Amino acid sequence: MTSLPAVAPARKLGLVIDLDVCVGCHACVISCKEWNTGGYGAALSDQDPYGADVSGTFLNRVHSYEVTPDGGQVVGESGQARLIHFPKSCLHCDDAPCVSVCPTGASYKRSADGIVLVDEDKCIGCGLCAWACPYGARELDLAAGVMKKCTLCVDRIYNETFEEVDRVPSCVRTCPTNARHYGDLADPDSVVSRLVRERDGIDLMPEQGTRPVNKYLPPRPRQPLSDTRSPVENTDGATGFFGWLDSMLDRI
């Protein structure tokens, strides 16, 4: 149904993305693609896959940004811009605009765990949900004509054919730098909730009023190397050095 759940879901499953350790390797992008192309719903197609106008449906993508200190925090070594790699997928918003605009009821937010899904049997591919989403979380699959988005790997997290430790989204399992965390953001004691508290996790585009469930952990503050005080410098050249060396050897 495209009305948001009347009662807030008891569990708010989502992801926490740690921008302090994402190296932009795109592992999550491809892992998601291969999992989902044969999983929930229509295959994630690629158009002109070996040609000039290649494009394809991906549910999770990684951008890279250059951030130039501009009166903001100067990082590490002065003045220069820094690079931040930035994965983005559906944030499973509490106030998901993609849910309310859907005319067919295909787009819905689960009342038990808050996951926002597309019921592809109902989707007519009007694309309005993609327009409503400020985060670009939804893509129309051009071959299937239905809207695709992150499913939070709903077909993995409850999957009883998996060992417990593997019941996490594919992107989380695969991330080599452990930059992706999965859990219940409604549970204050969950790993994800604690991460958000400890690292001051933020919402993306809070001004859009979507109340995203996924949170992002900003890069940790840096300390310049030049902050470390140098040991006392000895000015007595090589001779003094050798004198010291002898005394060191005597002590061994």
Added chain:
Amino acid sequence: MTSEPKLALSESIGDSIAKTTCYMCACRCGINVHLKDGKVRYIEGNRDHPVNKGVLCAKGSAGIMQQYAPARLRAPLLRTGPRGSNQFKEISWEEALGLASQWLSSVRVDDPKKLAFFTGRDQSQSLTGFWAQQFGTPNYAAHGGFCSVNMAAAGIMTIGGAFWEFGSPDWERTKLFVMFGVAEDHDSNPLKMGISRLKKRGARFVSVNPVRTGYSAIADNWIGVRPGTDGLLILSLIHLLLKWRKIDVDYLARYSNAAWLVIDAPGASDHGLFARDSEGKPLVFETVTERMVASDTAGARAALSGRYELSDGRHAVPAFHLLAENYLDPRYAPETVAQETGVDADTIRGLAAEIARIAFDEAIFVDQPWTDMHGERHAGYVGRPVSFHAMRGISAHSNGFETARALHVLQVLIGAVDCPGGFRFEPPYPKPVDAHPTPHGRAEHFGSSKPLSGPHLGFPRGPEDLLVDAEGKPERIDKAFSWDAPLSAHGLMHMVIANAHAGDPYPIDVLFMYMANMAWNSSMNTTGVIKMLEDKYEATGEYRIPKIIYSDAYQSEMSAYADLVLPDTTYLERHDCISLLDRPISEPDAVQDAIRWPVLTPDRNVRPFQSVLIDLGVRLGLPAFVDSRGKAIYKDYADYMVRHERRPGIGPLAGFRGVNGDRTGRGAINRKQLERYIENGSFFSEHIPLEAQFFKHANRAYQDFAVRMGFFDTPQPVIFQLYQETLQKFRLSAEGLREPFAPETHRDRILNGFHPLPRWYPAFSEDDASAFPYHAITQRPMAMYHSWGSMNAWLRQIHTRNPLYVPGQICDRHGLVDGDWVWLISDHGRIKVEILRTDAANADTIWTWNAIGKRAGAWGLAPNAPEARRGFLLNHLIRDLLPPKADGQRWSNSDPVTGQAAWYDLRVRIEKAQSGHVSEPQFSLLHYPAGDADAPNELRYGREWTK
């Protein structure tokens, strides 16, 4: 309000799971391949695998599209039109192998050195080198010469092991990790995991790299060093540590050659070499008894400085004395090096201060008694928790060997080699240089239809071990181990085509290559190399390189220039062996190796190259491949993996040996060995007891363990070589003091490049600095592996083309904005490319992603693919030969010590172009050979499994 759909949430992934080893790069992660209906459904990391512990990068996850890429070759091919016209016809394997063995056998009889056999991105050098040795050609190497030999050689020669996959930071205990010149490379997933964990623990991560992407993006401190000057930066750090007295004197005394006495007798033929006793052991000055004793004398308290009289009246100085004098020189002060390196003095000081503070004030201790090689018992391991890692950024320069050495010297000075928290060796390393062979390939080492008398590659101990003839001319086609590149431990694959074409030192007959895209991104001077492959002798009309056999799984820029193409399988379709004899996957705490096995059967007429090579070995009747009756010893590669013994009880695979499969390292052949590996997830791991884990270079328990494992047959402890005698021998040779003398033509080069203590000299290209003010380098992207990745429908969407990233200051100077087209010009050529501005790089360094640019029509892509139309290679700008000097010699654009290709020495200038939409140069179109690549217009992979 409709109710929520009921979902099927517990479907099994596929029908079966095959655990094998990934091969999308050289990391060798363990993977679970989920199969469904005979196809690959999903690939994930194997949680139990020690290398990746369940994670997997983009490349590994894209294996599906690698398996089903239209670029895959379908059958053996024989060239029908002129070379480069890409006209081929499909032939049978019988015909292909018959032709190949005909070519090869005539060479083997007439003149074996006319076969040049070089391998690229493969991981089976133990087999290919062995095969080449049995064939009897001196002309074999893998690709290390254009990859990272500087690092490997400097490491082995200095500390007995190298970074890369032969060593690893102690991720769990290190408190400061400093990385030089690493973008994405081998050992990538362990690096990612390790860096993340150490940051989480609060340890500091410093990345030294001109470019700030990837690892450098998440570094706590990024140092945007100027390319080619890392060595100077490191020596400045050493300078400060010495000035501050922040060195581990005890460690130096125990584990390095700091105390060895260096003869001080200018003009003598042994000046600068170690003073030795009658048994040839290096001498030290024992301070208590005040006399010279052999360095391995138990209980000796040796001097590290001073000047001492030898028995013959001459004098000698401890190596460390020379080291200290050298690096205390004010020319290494931070203020002095700041401009050259592009790193400000405060940062250099700060880094040195952090290193000092953490190494000494935050030392750790592992409570585990252990015994050293002198029999002395230690209460535990002292850990100086500063670790380092370095790769191509320092290696791919004409001063890379010295730079890597400098880094290792720094490690030894602070006592941080193979200690808790420091850099740790991975078995079978450490191994001293003496445990490595010397190279073989002199005329007396080979002959008609005979094997080479020893392994091709090794470490010369001095000029006497060079592979040169009586006139000092090179014996090998790539001139490895000649005066051009004396310590070229990995060969110089990048010079083979150019030298064969020039007939210098001699022409060859057959060029046989595997998985090396030499007609494109793996060569410098790409346009020149392509022409060389097509060139004919005017007089005879014959090709200068008469016969080219090439093996690969995919259509590429190189396959178009072969005469005979032997199509390989993918990694999911064959056996492979990740061996201790080769490039293993050991951890510091465990001996490990792995296999691959056929998880799928090929749907086309392709065969695994290693089995093909063995088949050729049988057809040629090579010893070790056929028995005395001429019958094949091994059926195929799988059979070889299990039944080949390199030394008694030691084969390619270390695990599950012995008739019961319960022996490790040394043991009888176990015919069920592969099944045991497969059951175990395709890998084997044996833990090293804590008593043997650290200070492996001097740890009795480890040395005994290593002997038991078969790494060597007697203990091979390593004394770290801060001062390197071998290099001094070359100096003496160039000075005309010690025979064999270096040829006149090479003397200056050797004197400039060979130093017993690491020295920094500007990269050779610095001569061009005024005309070409900027540096141009590449970074390896994390989602591609060399030229692989563009034939992969998913990966190519990430890097469909590569912009040229130009630092903001350069943009401003030239009035450039995003999307402008420029001419990037070196003294060798020019390219026209599209730029983007960046402010996250060293201000003088222009860069792009490596190997993204492709030639139109290659890799199963449409002719107008962005990879070809807008992508580009920097290679066109890079010389394979240095600009001609008056001496008439052809000097390789390489490090003078190891021959390492100096890719990142490149200097350029930039000019705005009028306009552009296509990158230049463009090349004529390549078609998929003998047919059509059958690339679909749309992919809907997994459609049949839609729920």
Added chain:
Amino acid sequence: MHPAPSIIVFTVLSGLGYGLAVMLGLDLLDADSSAARIGHVLALLLIGFGLTSSLLHLGNPQRAWRALSQWRSSWLSREGVLAILTFAPLLAGAWFSLFEGVYRAPVGILSVAGSLATVYCTSMIYASLRSVDGWNTPLTSLCYLLFSLAGGAGLASALASGAALGAAGELAWVAMAFVAIAWLAKIAWRRRLKSIVRRSTPETATGLGKLGRVRLFEPPHMTASYLTHEMGFKVARKHADKLFVLSIIIGGGLPIILFGLVAMGAADGNTATALGLIAAIGYLSGVFVERWLFFAEARHAVVSFYGS
């Protein structure tokens, strides 16, 4: 936003059709005249063609009937429901005019209400999106309604002239007025578009504003994707300004002048009809350009992630 032809055709033509339906529903064309009869058919054709065109935009049009179910929350659904519901009075009105030559007030009122409501719902599909700053204002609905009415009035006037109805002159004044007001509203709408501060920026999109200025270094894909195609459309400012001026001239100035001439009785009979038709065509062209710009100039918040 990508100006999809099917959507532009849908909103322009259906808007026009509903506007004409309003005129007919207000009995401004004599129900027994050929003008009214043609008008009813034309309105139905325009609306029908428009709605069909909107189906072309769908990935799975065969399920379009499902779009009627979520009227409680979705403007698109409401539009669908209302469009279907409004067909009843529209068809009835057409029947009464075509076959009985009469106007029935209840049917007419329902047609007016339904038409206006449908156009309003259509406009709210866009106006309700917080993600597109330029659309997220009551001025959007105002413009849609006014353009619909202006188009309807213009067509009615042309038809009236064609049928030589007495009301032709008055209708021409009405058309003039609505056209003028519609374009004035549009100018106000566009001025707002040009001056509003973006709600979302690369800094708020990434949360990295505290660290400094954010710009895109590398997009997640080097070729286009559905997102960049749908939401990343860019039109050069100068080009857009020229187009807007053009649309005002042919969609506003020209019709006003021509309707003005008709209103003042400066032309009559066939000339008036011709002028009316030219005015209508001019208006239609201008609205097509205006609608194209409505999409092309709209900035979707997601472009913040692409560095804009």
